[in-house]
Structure formats: C-alpha cells, structure tokens
Amino acid sequence: MCAEQLSVYDAIRLRRDVRAEFTGELVDDDTLWRILSAAHRAPSVGNSQPWDFVVVREAATLRRFADHVAGKRVEFRDALPADRAATFDPIKIEGIVESGTGIVVTHDDRRGGPQVLGRASVPETGVYSTVLAIQNLWLAATAEQVGVGWVSFYEPGFLRDLVDLPEGITPIAWLCVGPVHEFQEVPDLERFGWRARRALTDAVHYEKFGG
Ligand SMILES: Cc1cc2nc3c(=O)[nH]c(=O)nc-3n(C[C@H](O)[C@H](O)[C@H](O)COP(=O)(O)O)c2cc1C
Numbered sequence: 001m002c003a004e005q006l007s008v009y010d011a012i013r014l015r016r017d018v019r020a021e022f023t024g025e026l027v028d029d030d031t032l033w034r035i036l037s038a039a040h041r042a043p044s045v046g047n048s049q050p051w052d053f054v055v056v057r058e059a060a061t062l063r064r065f066a067d068h069v070a071g072k073r074v075e076f077r078d079a080l081p082a083d084r085a086a087t088f089d090p091i092k093i094e095g096i097v098e099s100g101t102g103i104v105v106t107h108d109d110r111r112g113g114p115q116v117l118g119r120a121s122v123p124e125t126g127v128y129s130t131v132l133a134i135q136n137l138w139l140a141a142t143a144e145q146v147g148v149g150w151v152s153f154y155e156p157g158f159l160r161d162l163v164d165l166p167e168g169i170t171p172i173a174w175l176c177v178g179p180v181h182e183f184q185e186v187p188d189l190e191r192f193g194w195r196a197r198r199a200l201t202d203a204v205h206y207e208k209f210g211g
Helices: 008-014 029-040 059-078 082-088 125-143 156-162
Strands: 051-056 102-108 146-151 169-179
Touching: 008 125, 029 051, 029 125, 051 059, 051 125, 059 082, 059 102, 059 156, 102 125, 125 146, 125 169, 156 169
Parallel strands: none
Antiparallel strands: 051 102, 102 169, 146 169
C-alpha cells in the first residue's frame, strides 16, 4: 500500500513488533529520513525534544550487540519455570543483524534547561516524550512498509559504551528497522502463547478505576 493511502488508523492496526519478517534489504536513506522526521515531530514536555537517534549500520557493531542480546536472552530463559521456558524457547526476540539498521533512541533529561515547562512535579514526562517519538517512528515506518522491532534485552551500560553515549544521555531503545515481506496480523507473543492482548472493555473505566 502506498504511504499516502494509509490512514493513521490503518498504520495503528497494521503495526507489529517485527523480528522474523525482515527481507534483509536496507531501508533506503530517503525513507529512513522521512521516518526520523516523523519521530522528531512528536509532542514533548515543555517542547524539550529530549531525544536523539543514533543510526547503526556497521556489521561489526550489529553483531556485537546481537551477541550481547543473545546472552541476556539465555539469562532470562534460564530464570523461567520449565513450562514458561518451553513456551519462550521458539520466540525470536530480535532481528538486529537481519534488519541491517539499528536505531538507538536516547534521552537527555537536561535538554530544555532547568525549568522544563510541565515537568516540575512529574519528572517522568521527559522520558514519556522520548517514547512518543518512538511511537511516531514506529507508525511512520509501518506506513512505509518498513518493520520496527524494539529490543530491550540489554544492559544499558553495554549499549552506552557500544555507541559512545556521553554522560547524561540515557539509552531508551534499540530499534531494528528494515523492509519486511509482511506484517503478522497477530502479535508474536500471542501467536506463540506467551501472552494475549487484553480486551478494550477491560482497559476502559468510567469515573473511578474499576468502574
Ligand atoms: C518498551 C518495549 C520493549 C520491548 N522489548 C522487546 C524485546 O526486547 N524483544 C522483543 O521481541 N519484543 C520487544 N517488544 C515488543 C513487544 O513484545 C510487542 O510490542 C508486544 O508483544 C505486542 O506486539 P505488537 O507490537 O506486534 O503489537 C518491546 C515492546 C516495548 C513497547
């Protein structure tokens, strides 16, 4: 489907966390820039725009990160009870090398100076803003038929060293980004029996929580 024809509702419906469906081709630079532009248009507390994007394509760096993530996967798996480990085993949790492009999304809490309008009593609004940039990126990529997979099986210190993050810059996500041959209709974790989606009726309350 052409990007102009996809409504925001279509993109929300089609968006998937992608692990196994990357074609192995690289996302082209113009498309990547459009996707990053969409991320950069996100709302942010006090208009602080606390995000940055580190685009990683060096094969050796992708490999090093993939090896680190593989180790964290084993740690997680080994801490599971036997039945959950059996459910987890076939689930792929990243497409770092196959996607060919990693985007490290970072957060700078000092961006916007000492008085960020709106953040005084809810400091987390800074990180919320960066996460909104990620969601914009994810939806724009979907509209471009480009897959995104969020990887969080890593030690933040490892990722910081891998891409030379300066003091005060926090890694928020590693995103695997690349063209896909399809988007699954059902999330992988549901397809593999790990955890299903909740019904909207369970998530919406009226007047009081639980109401
Ligand atoms: C903060 C965050 C971290 C995630 N980390 C991982 C991860 O490390 N590996 C993975 O395979 N999926 C990861 N995911 C993807 C979720 O598993 C996925 O979004 C969820 O199962 C729903 O599937 P869907 O995104 O296809 O709708 C992450 C998603 C979020 C929002």
